[in-house]
Amino acid sequence: MLFSNESCRIRTCTVKTAPDHLVRNGDGDELLFVHRGEGAFFCDFGHLDYREGDYLLIPRGTMWRFQPASDTRLLLIESSQASIGLPEKGLLGSHAIFDPAILDTPEIDDLFIRQQTEEQSRVLVKRHNRLTTIAYPFNPLDAIGWKGDLAVCRLNVADIRPVMSHRYHLPPSVHSTFVTDQFVVCTFCPRPMETDPGALKVPFFHSNDDFDELIFYHKGEFFSRDNISPGMLTLHPSGFPHGPHPKALATGQQGDRTTTDEIAVMIDSRDALKVSDEASRVEWEGYVDSWKEV
Template structure:
């Protein structure tokens, strides 16, 4: 849970008004049917106002149902025109989808994901996310968290590349990072002060109409409204967009190899998102710095390679994605273990999604895969 925030003009008590001639329209923005995290947003205009609607059906994702380790070269996909409807999904299941966005275009439309929390890792570019909560600026290395139901607009200042994870299973700060008071404990990779929240700007008076694209999974619902979307006079609560930048992280290291859970950034019931960052290696006098071989018995392991030299992999470049599937052993490629002995640190930056439900590759993922990757552990003949 993130911390309590109060911004702008709100009544002294909930569900009351201060000025009978200018009664604010109070919106409960909350999860879990009144039992989860929430914020109260105080609008100037009616937030339910809609003048017109239309439906746009999505192209159904087709899966390549073949279990093999994959290496994808995402730089082959090219630029998109739309941050919202042009997302390039590479892996998915009934709960989660992951992929990339590469765009330099700002849409006039607003967007709301009705079903899923959204997490974007900013590989490059800068811009902002505008919502009733204010303006949330982003820069390279940011994780952008946007809770489901948030109406927002992505402002792209310079061409931006994002790796995204979108899930109907609620995404949150790891439970083991929190004390019983809801505060991030000492010894964690990041702290509450590292979380950046939107700069509240109040009402943006613009002339309508406004188009809002609402994502319902299989289709988009287009809403037309005349009242401004950015009309909040204030809000308070625990549910809102935020960013955390990897520059603020303090990776956990140990005498022996530390497993991936110590690098967790976000978690849900069905997956975790982690960040492998520049750090010192293990300090045992006979340590093997690279990860051990492992069989993903209960998970699929997807890694987005952001920068640096990822020690256990060969032939991986910036913006590469690897998928190591359940039921097949993987680990350091031939010769890497021996070469790693004596290494003191790593400069890698990589983002991992470890899914406990199997992720299926899309046909788009299949079109950019490295055909030889599955055999990169093949022993060389003398």
């Protein structure tokens, strides 16, 4: 686990081959973000294919497994208290920032039916952060149908239509994609820059007094941060002032850029995030000095 608190756990992982077991999380909902790779996803609700840029929202208690077609690198976000849901859209209307109809759900298709074998299967069940193994003399992913409004759902970042204003640098909350009572997941997608000469064109300096702010960089050129590459994470704890790096600030003031070219996932957590030893071992300690002019 890289970062955690009472309400969420966040880590990255790579899946190279299909695991020989299923998993079921009894502690909380899971939100997976596919950073790299593609393949098939099987669960209680059927089969769907995944690809780079997909979010997969998995309700607690769902059995599932991956069958990667290529090495799959994931960001995993677990909500161990509140359910993960969609944000209120308020004045923007229910079709902002993505149409709810674009959410895909698994299907009971031929591929799903074909994997329903009588082979012995194991399910690793997580509860109270401990694992228990349940063995079945068959594959328990044997549904033939389902109804209701609870299911795994998939959203690709390409289907997110970011909100912007030509005169006003909107706060990151406008990019909220998934929410719980304790944290919010925002997606930064390519968008036009502000065009009004008086508009702020880069994020304002702030100390995010209400949230710890974790950003996973997925793709593109991260215009407000220097020396950040895809696959990296930054953590800005609550109360520590920060803003654009000096080079980004200068570029923003010159007004040469017309669009952003970045895709990033931000998790803002009300409760302080604990940094694990695993995360500390790969920390780039020079990050804190990266605001110094050179």
